[in-house]
Amino acid sequence: MDHFTTRPELCGTFGAVASTHWIASAVAMRILEAGGNAFDAGACAGFVLQIVEPHLNGPGGDVPILVTRANDTGPTVICGQGPAPAAATIEHFQNLGLDLIPGTGLLAPCVPGAFGAWLTMLRDYGTVSVRDVLEPAIYYANNGHPILKNAVNTINSVKELFQNEWKTSSATFLPNGSAPEPGSLFTNKPLGAFYERVIKHAESVSGSREKQIQAAIDYWYKGEAAEVIERFCTETEALDVSGQRHRGLLTADDLNNWSPPLEKATSVTHGEYSLFKCGAWSQGPALLQAVQILQGSGIADYAPESADYVHLVTETIKLVMADRDAWYGDEIDVPMETLLSKDYANMRRSFIGDTASLEIRPGTLNSTAPKLPPVHPKGAQGAPSAIAGGGEPTMAQNTATTSLPLNKFQRGDTCHIDVVDRWGNMVSATPSGGWLQSNPLIPELGFALGTRMQMFWLQPGLPNSLKPGKRPRTTLTPSMAFKDGKPYLAFGTPGGDQQEQWSLQLWLNHIVHGRPLQQAIETPAFHTDHMIASFWPREASLGSLIMEERYDSATISELQKRGHHITVGAPWSEGRLSACSYESGAGGTLLRAGANPRGMQGYAIVR
Numbered sequence: 001m002d003h004f005t006t007r008p009e010l011c012g013t014f015g016a017v018a019s020t021h022w023i024a025s026a027v028a029m030r031i032l033e034a035g036g037n038a039f040d041a042g043a044c045a046g047f048v049l050q051i052v053e054p055h056l057n058g059p060g061g062d063v064p065i066l067v068t069r070a071n072d073t074g075p076t077v078i079c080g081q082g083p084a085p086a087a088a089t090i091e092h093f094q095n096l097g098l099d100l101i102p103g104t105g106l107l108a109p110c111v112p113g114a115f116g117a118w119l120t121m122l123r124d125y126g127t128v129s130v131r132d133v134l135e136p137a138i139y140y141a142n143n144g145h146p147i148l149k150n151a152v153n154t155i156n157s158v159k160e161l162f163q164n165e166w167k168t169s170s171a172t173f174l175p176n177g178s179a180p181e182p183g184s185l186f187t188n189k190p191l192g193a194f195y196e197r198v199i200k201h202a203e204s205v206s207g208s209r210e211k212q213i214q215a216a217i218d219y220w221y222k223g224e225a226a227e228v229i230e231r232f233c234t235e236t237e238a239l240d241v242s243g244q245r246h247r248g249l250l251t252a253d254d255l256n257n258w259s260p261p262l263e264k265a266t267s268v269t270h271g272e273y274s275l276f277k278c279g280a281w282s283q284g285p286a287l288l289q290a291v292q293i294l295q296g297s298g299i300a301d302y303a304p305e306s307a308d309y310v311h312l313v314t315e316t317i318k319l320v321m322a323d324r325d326a327w328y329g330d331e332i333d334v335p336m337e338t339l340l341s342k343d344y345a346n347m348r349r350s351f352i353g354d355t356a357s358l359e360i361r362p363g364t365l366n367s368t369a370p371k372l373p374p375v376h377p378k379g380a381q382g383a384p385s386a387i388a389g390g391g392e393p394t395m396a397q398n399t400a401t402t403s404l405p406l407n408k409f410q411r412g413d414t415c416h417i418d419v420v421d422r423w424g425n426m427v428s429a430t431p432s433g434g435w436l437q438s439n440p441l442i443p444e445l446g447f448a449l450g451t452r453m454q455m456f457w458l459q460p461g462l463p464n465s466l467k468p469g470k471r472p473r474t475t476l477t478p479s480m481a482f483k484d485g486k487p488y489l490a491f492g493t494p495g496g497d498q499q500e501q502w503s504l505q506l507w508l509n510h511i512v513h514g515r516p517l518q519q520a521i522e523t524p525a526f527h528t529d530h531m532i533a534s535f536w537p538r539e540a541s542l543g544s545l546i547m548e549e550r551y552d553s554a555t556i557s558e559l560q561k562r563g564h565h566i567t568v569g570a571p572w573s574e575g576r577l578s579a580c581s582y583e584s585g586a587g588g589t590l591l592r593a594g595a596n597p598r599g600m601q602g603y604a605i606v607r
Helices: 022-033 036-054 090-095 114-123 130-143 151-155 158-165 168-172 188-205 209-220 224-235 252-256 285-293 305-328 343-351 496-512 517-522 551-561
Strands: 011-013 015-019 063-070 076-082 262-264 267-270 273-277 415-419 428-430 479-483 487-492 544-548 564-570 578-585 588-595 604-606
Touching: 011 209, 011 604, 015 487, 015 517, 015 578, 015 588, 022 036, 022 305, 036 063, 036 114, 036 428, 036 487, 063 114, 063 479, 076 114, 090 496, 114 130, 114 209, 130 188, 130 209, 151 158, 151 285, 151 604, 158 168, 158 551, 188 209, 188 224, 209 224, 209 252, 209 578, 224 252, 267 285, 267 343, 285 305, 285 343, 285 496, 305 343, 305 415, 305 544, 305 551, 415 487, 415 551, 428 479, 428 487, 479 496, 487 496, 487 564, 496 517, 517 588, 544 551, 551 564, 578 604
Parallel strands: 544 564
Antiparallel strands: 011 588, 015 415, 015 604, 063 076, 063 428, 076 262, 267 273, 273 479, 415 428, 479 487, 487 578, 578 588, 588 604
């Protein structure tokens, strides 16, 4: 049966790009057209996203990247998730009287990993220079880009905070004392100047492409950026969501001693496909667990718009997210082989009943009881005393229709980029963190630091307990799939705790139900917040189910009868998926891509 979509599924033979901003997609295609490969294009787009989506990511943030060459047997993970600083101990936060790491301010930054990860990919997999990948970002930083309405909304949500507390942010984001007008040209000249200094230094060191890239990495992690970051964190007391002012913990030594780990991706098989994710320092394996559970569930018998489908997927997500919170973490022996096994999936599937679960139920593994963090049902302790900008923006609401006051949490999402070139090389990356609303702007560098450390727990003995040098269990989670042993699909979405949920829906819509990429993306979507939230204030909304208004009223009514606590959102409010595919056959090679109409800014380009 044919289904109407707002956009065509794009097909071509030369290259495919899909991202959460049309300018990033355009500059990536420009790199491909100039002879670059997917890795060159992905890096260029990544730096441009820092400029054009400043409320969703920045140079001080993080990015996990999945990369594969056409002839690789599986993807490699380039981990742009930096670790906790050496001074970040549980005792330090306890001495400050804190039981959660604040969601804003200078206590929460990890080592900023995005710059190192993008340039590591460029150095090891790319073909072009530092100048080639940074010049488009510099152009938009210096000459301006049409600022998004949601970015302006975010700036307005923290206007008073900037004016009264984070005054270094005002000069850039409140020119002439007010937020820019949506669609007006917006610049960040301090950031443009910093990236110009990176290029100048890199080119002064060597004429070799690889040595220039390494020099740029060293300039960041062993040079100017590291020194300025330490000085800013040491000298600045920033108000955060705790209601107190704190200095930062990051030092130059923390940056000096870090480089992006390169790791083998984690995977499961699904028929002729292999699905790949980052390891247990991310929430990526939760998608793999969900696929294992659903393979034996009869999910193919239920249309994606049906109550049976929504119920089964939602109950599966509740189980795998409980396992995520009880078992996943960095620097520990996560029993991943058991978690991803068919026997464990069969056992977990037996927990799914005809009604909605209102419990968080992690599984027992190898006779070992799970270690679950504290569960605080949403609203049970009263509304938190929030300072705007706390937590991670997620696409939980449509900012165009929400009645949420701007002095509370400004909702949005993060970023995503997929690239496939004509040779079959692939990139899938989910940059985030270092938002303009995360902490005060560092004036010499033109960016803020991240707040990813808020995902740690301050209770000892949990898989994701805080420890110096440890990576927080991030929500950032790109996806990649092989078909018959060859690279086939790169996909992902912004959205915090919802990323695996929307990615799972795309996977099922496309792989199980055979819907083309654009249709799979546009199919009505949903999510649950029935989990321990990864971001401050770490609450759980038990039994929740948020569905787009496009679902039939009978479907919504049936799910309510099954015990789901339903919120009906705007018609196009769930996620911002994008995807690119590559398939070679007897008739030739076809590249396809789709991007999300939700959010009114993501676009795919194929030719």
